[in-house]
Structure formats: structure tokens, C-alpha cells
Amino acid sequence: MSAVTIRDLTLGYDRHPAVHHLDGRIEAGAMLAVVGPNGAGKSTLLKGLAGAISPLSGAVEMTRSDRHAIAYLPQAAEIDRSFPITVFELVAMGMWRRTGLFGGLSRADRQGIEQALAAVGLTGFEGRTIGTLSGGQLQRMLFARLLVQDARLILLDEPFTAIDAKTCADLLDLVRRWNAEKRTVVAVLHDMETVRQAFPQSLLLARRAIAWGPTDEVLTPENLLAARRMTEAFDDHAGICAEAA
Amino acid sequence: MYDALIGPFVEFEFMRRALVGAIALSLGGAPVGVFLMLRRMSLMGDAMAHAILPGAAAGYLLFGLALVPMTVGGIAAGFAVALTAGLVARFTMLKEDASLAAFYLISLALGVIIVSMRGSNVDLFRVLFGSVLALDDPTLILLAAISTVTLVALALLWRPLVLDSVDPGFLRSVSRSGAPSHLVFLGLVVLNLVAGFHALGTLLAVGLMMLPAIAARFWGRDVTTLAAIAVGFGIASGYAGLVLSYNMETPSGPSIVLMAGVIYLVSLVFGPRGGLLPTYWPARHREA
Known part of the structure; x- marks a missing residue:
């Protein structure tokens, strides 16, 4: 079944990391929310999982058959x-x-x-x-x-943005039903209430992982504050990351 | 009535040949035009039509008005310009439309000069405006072959072409067929333009490709219907244009394209899907 292993993954654009040295594992049948401030690399992470962009370094490991069983709903479908x-x-x-x-x-x-x-x-x-x-x-x-x-792995990038409450509840029920069918769901979300209600696991991302685990342990005031301190802009003159060597 | 509408085709073989040529052109070209329009590449067809000229002209310079060298030359020049424009767009700061415009202008100028190096103004006129009333057997077979190849290829590529136009991100996520099918599609564009070139000449080769497709947009609601309507419009303008040309003694190629233009103007005003009248003078609305 679809377990995804993320090994020292760095994703980014023009050599600037948007997701920096991420390690972790998404268990088969997990229901994982990815939260974090704007520019934290949430959408980039989903693109990386979907295989839409290739890593600057590190790897996303999953079986070949799983790689062909991904459904990805981008934030702004083209x-x-x-x-x-x-x-x-x-x-x-x-x-x-x-x-x-x-x-x-x-x-x-x-x-x-x-x-x-x-x-x-x-x-x-x-x-x-x-x-x-x-x-x-x-x-x-x-x-x-x-x-x-x-699909066995379903990636949703802000699926409920600009959606009325009724539709949102209906779609969230669908997501829950997928999970009950042992499908793995990874969703980027902004509404912390939704995350607390429906997603047992959370990843708080601010380019690096601030916390990853059970939702109530991740979404603590201290962690959220730490995530907000991330600087958004890329530094054009930043040196080469020492860990990259 | 009979004398004007049916008589010419019964009486003269060249009229029947011209009609068959127009039907073959419409069958292949109009569906290609529908996809060009839906992918916002309507003007690209025009640019490519000019781009095939130097190749056809080089064939003409070496072998005279012969079918095979002019066809091969045209196809080669079309592909060369499409590829170079694509490469320039990929590796420099120019966008594809800008680099295409540059290359097709060069091609057109070069082509006209090559033709005039050997030929008379009559030949130049023929290259620019085609010779739909002088289609011989090999040319008709070429037109029929191109439309057959086009229809088969479109049938095979239909799904990726539609999906690549409506939701390219999704296509990339499920399949790698987007880029290859786009390339094959560009090949179909070049082939159909070469076919159009033989019948309608460089300047109007895209006429039976784009005008019926654009007119069909006002009538159909899905791609398949659009393609069918466009083919119908193409054949209708071929017939009407030839009748006009026979009775009024107007040049036949431009007459055909002009008739396609009339169909477009009528569609623009009366077409139920976004035409001027239905939009600004709507029928009474429903309850729900």
C-alpha cells in the first residue's frame, strides 16, 4: 500500500529552496494536513509529491505502482x-x-x-x-x-478556498470517505478548525518542517509562532547551503 | 436555377474536380482549424501558411510547376520554420509568436523572390492564389491522402489534444502524451496548409481551415460538434464559391474563401452561442 518516504527533500525554483531538507514518512491510509504561512512551500511540496517538479536534492520514495496511482488537484487548476x-x-x-x-x-x-x-x-x-x-x-x-x-494517494491543494460552507462540508465528507476506504490523503489547508476536526496528522511547514505528527501536538501556539517568523523573500545572494554538500 | 447551381458541375470536369478538392480540403483542414482556434493559435495557421512558400518556391525553381518537389519543399520549409520558431522561443527571451512572426516574414519575402527569379507573373499569381480550377489527378490524390491521414491522426490523438487544450496540468499528471501529440498536431497543420497551398495558394491556404472553424464556434457546444459543423461549412463554402466564380467570372480560390467569410459573418450575427443578436437581443428568459 501507499506509504511515501520523504528523504532529505529539497524542492525549489532557480536553486532557491522552497521546501528545505524535509524528512518524514506518510503512512498508507494517513490523513495528513499540510499547514503553514504563505510561501512556506506547501504547494511546492505537493507538486514534488505528485512528481510535477523534480527535487533539487533528496528524494520522494514510493513504489512504482503507487506513483501511477496519484490524483492531484492543484490550487489553481489550469x-x-x-x-x-x-x-x-x-x-x-x-x-x-x-x-x-x-x-x-x-x-x-x-x-x-x-x-x-x-x-x-x-x-x-x-x-x-x-x-x-x-x-x-x-x-x-x-x-x-x-x-x-x-487513486491511492490523493493530493489536494487548498481544495476549499472560496467555497461556501455547505459545499465545503460536502466535499470534506468525501475526503473522509476516501480515507475510510484506506486511501492516503494529503491536503494543504488554511482553516485550522477543519484541520483539527478532520485531519489526525499535520505537518507544519515553514520551508523546513516546524513540526510533524498528531495534529493537536503540531498546532500549538509556540509552533505556529515559530512558523510565522519565517522570512518569505528569497535572498539572491544567499550562499550555498552547507547541508547540500 | 439548374444552369446556375448544378449545370456547371455536370457539364465541366474541372468544376467537379475543384469541388472534390474543396471537399477534401474541408474534411482535413476544418477540424485542424477547430483545434487551432481552441488553442488560441488561429493566427499561427496564417503565419505557417506563409512559411511554406520558400520551400515550395525552391521546388518550383528547380523543377518547374511540378507537384512532388513543391509539396516536399513546402512540407520541409513548414516544419523547419515551426521547429526553429519553437527552439528560438525556448532558448531566447522571445516568445513563440514573436519568433514565428519573424521567421514567416523572412520566408514570405524569400519565397516571392525565388519564384520571380525563374517564373513569370502568371506563375507568381498561381503560387500566391492557387489553382483550384486546374487540379490534376496526382494533386487530387495528394489532397485526399492528406485529409485521410489527418482524420486518422486526429481520431487517434483526439483525447490528448482536447485535454491538453482544456486542462494541460491534468494531462501532465496522468500521461506524457501532451508534448508528442502537440508535435504531431503541428505536423498536421503543415500538411493541411500544403494541401491548401495547392488549391488556394499561399495567401489563402488557411481560408478553408480557419474561417469555417471560427464560424462553427457560434453554433456548436462541444468539440466534436464544432468539428462536424466546421467541415460542413467548409464544403458549403467550397460549393458556393465555385458557383459564384462560375457565374460571376470571379477568381475561384478567393471566391471560395469569400463565401466562407460570408458564413462567418452570418454566424457572427445570428449564431446561437454568443452571436451578436442572441447576446444583445436575448429571447425571453426561463423561470429556472
């Missing part, structure tokens, strides 16, 4: 909302791993897509083009695609 495609077709793209380039959708696949749309409350939206959806509906649709992807 969706062209003016593109003429229906909700059903877009959600069906989640079947990619099974259908590949040419494979057709079986009757069971179609039912799966209908069920996913029902689970996020978008029944009846199948034939709508994506440009007609509201922001919250779009997010629900992306969750439906995640459902269809049937």
Missing part, C-alpha cells in the same frame, strides 16, 4: 473554462489510466461517472458546458474527477 467541453466529458477524463488514449468507456465506467457526479451533487449537470458552472460547482466537478480517478 482549466480553460471557455473550452467547449461538457461536465460529463471532463469528469470522464479521470478514467484516463484505464482508457488510455483510445479505449472507450464501458457501461460500468459511465455509471461510475454518473455516481461520482451524484456524490458531489452535480446530477443533472452532465450536458452543461464547463463555462456555465460557478466557482463552487467547478470545484465539485473537479472532485468528481478525483473520485473517478480512483
Whole structure:
């Protein structure tokens, strides 16, 4: 099952570290919240886990089959909302791993897509083009695609931003259900209430890990204060990190 | 009525050939145009059409008005410009549109000079505006072959092309087929422009590719429908243009493109999806 080992991982841009010397392990079936101030490297960490960027040093270790069973919902999905495609077709793209380039959708696949749309409350939206959806509906649709992807490791980058309370609660229920199905969930979140309620494990990140463990031990006032002290700007004249050698 | 609309095609073989050529061009080119438009590359088609000129012209300089050398030269020049522009964009500070503009202007100037080095103004006119009324068997077979290859390739690449246009980040997360399918797609663009070049000439080669596709945007709601409508519009403008050209004695290539333009203008005003009238004079709204 999907355990992820992070070994001395440094991720960044133009040699500047955004995540610095991170070590840790995400157990299979864990439900991990990644929290921290702006610029702490939360999104970068998720990109690294998803394999969208390669490490400056260190490694993300997981089995090959797990690497192919990742579903990743980026913070700002690069969706062209003016593109003429229906909700059903877009959600069906989640079947990619099974259908590949040419494979057709079986009757069971179609039912799966209908069920996913029902689970996020978008029944009846199948034939709508994506440009007609509201922001919250779009997010629900992306969750439906995640459902269809049937992944073992699910990475969510601020999935509940700009979403109303009802939608947020609905989607959070989905996340909980994934976890009950033994899927691993890693989510970047800002709302500490949500984290305390739903996520047993937390990683408090401020480029380096401030704390990683059970949520109530991580989200202490001292740790949060330490995270806030991180300086955001990169130093263009910073020397080479001694640990990097 | 019969004499104007059907008679010419019954009576004259060159009219039938021209119609078949226009149908072949529309079948392959219009769906390619739909993807160019949806990927915001509409102007890139025009630039590429100019870029194939020096290759075709070099073929002409060496072998005269012969199909094979001009086709091979055109395809080679098209790929060369597309690749160089892509490389310049990747390795310098220029964006792709800027470097493409630079290369296609050079190509156009070079092409016209090469043609005029050997040929007469008649030849130059033919290279710039095509010869849809003089399509011989090999040219028709070439056009049909290009549209066949295009339709097969689009069928195979449909999914990555759509996904790469609508949500490239997601495609990258599930598959590596984005970059290769984009390259194959650029190849299809060049092939169809070379086909358009033989029938409509350098300046109007993109006419049957872009205008029907852009007009279709006002009518269809998903990509498949758009492609089908665009093909229909292309064939309709081919037919209408030839009829116009026969009856009014206007040049046939520009007539075809002009008819595609008329379809576009009508769509712009009346098209149900974002056309001017439906947008600014909406029908009475529903209750929910």
C-alpha cells in the first residue's frame, strides 16, 4: 500500500529552496494536513509529491505502482473554462489510466461517472458546458474527477478556498470517505478548525518542517509562532547551503 | 436555377474536380482549424501558411510547376520554420509568436523572390492564389491522402489534444502524451496548409481551415460538434464559391474563401452561442 518516504527533500525554483531538507514518512491510509504561512512551500511540496517538479536534492520514495496511482488537484487548476467541453466529458477524463488514449468507456465506467457526479451533487449537470458552472460547482466537478480517478494517494491543494460552507462540508465528507476506504490523503489547508476536526496528522511547514505528527501536538501556539517568523523573500545572494554538500 | 447551381458541375470536369478538392480540403483542414482556434493559435495557421512558400518556391525553381518537389519543399520549409520558431522561443527571451512572426516574414519575402527569379507573373499569381480550377489527378490524390491521414491522426490523438487544450496540468499528471501529440498536431497543420497551398495558394491556404472553424464556434457546444459543423461549412463554402466564380467570372480560390467569410459573418450575427443578436437581443428568459 501507499506509504511515501520523504528523504532529505529539497524542492525549489532557480536553486532557491522552497521546501528545505524535509524528512518524514506518510503512512498508507494517513490523513495528513499540510499547514503553514504563505510561501512556506506547501504547494511546492505537493507538486514534488505528485512528481510535477523534480527535487533539487533528496528524494520522494514510493513504489512504482503507487506513483501511477496519484490524483492531484492543484490550487489553481489550469482549466480553460471557455473550452467547449461538457461536465460529463471532463469528469470522464479521470478514467484516463484505464482508457488510455483510445479505449472507450464501458457501461460500468459511465455509471461510475454518473455516481461520482451524484456524490458531489452535480446530477443533472452532465450536458452543461464547463463555462456555465460557478466557482463552487467547478470545484465539485473537479472532485468528481478525483473520485473517478480512483487513486491511492490523493493530493489536494487548498481544495476549499472560496467555497461556501455547505459545499465545503460536502466535499470534506468525501475526503473522509476516501480515507475510510484506506486511501492516503494529503491536503494543504488554511482553516485550522477543519484541520483539527478532520485531519489526525499535520505537518507544519515553514520551508523546513516546524513540526510533524498528531495534529493537536503540531498546532500549538509556540509552533505556529515559530512558523510565522519565517522570512518569505528569497535572498539572491544567499550562499550555498552547507547541508547540500 | 439548374444552369446556375448544378449545370456547371455536370457539364465541366474541372468544376467537379475543384469541388472534390474543396471537399477534401474541408474534411482535413476544418477540424485542424477547430483545434487551432481552441488553442488560441488561429493566427499561427496564417503565419505557417506563409512559411511554406520558400520551400515550395525552391521546388518550383528547380523543377518547374511540378507537384512532388513543391509539396516536399513546402512540407520541409513548414516544419523547419515551426521547429526553429519553437527552439528560438525556448532558448531566447522571445516568445513563440514573436519568433514565428519573424521567421514567416523572412520566408514570405524569400519565397516571392525565388519564384520571380525563374517564373513569370502568371506563375507568381498561381503560387500566391492557387489553382483550384486546374487540379490534376496526382494533386487530387495528394489532397485526399492528406485529409485521410489527418482524420486518422486526429481520431487517434483526439483525447490528448482536447485535454491538453482544456486542462494541460491534468494531462501532465496522468500521461506524457501532451508534448508528442502537440508535435504531431503541428505536423498536421503543415500538411493541411500544403494541401491548401495547392488549391488556394499561399495567401489563402488557411481560408478553408480557419474561417469555417471560427464560424462553427457560434453554433456548436462541444468539440466534436464544432468539428462536424466546421467541415460542413467548409464544403458549403467550397460549393458556393465555385458557383459564384462560375457565374460571376470571379477568381475561384478567393471566391471560395469569400463565401466562407460570408458564413462567418452570418454566424457572427445570428449564431446561437454568443452571436451578436442572441447576446444583445436575448429571447425571453426561463423561470429556472
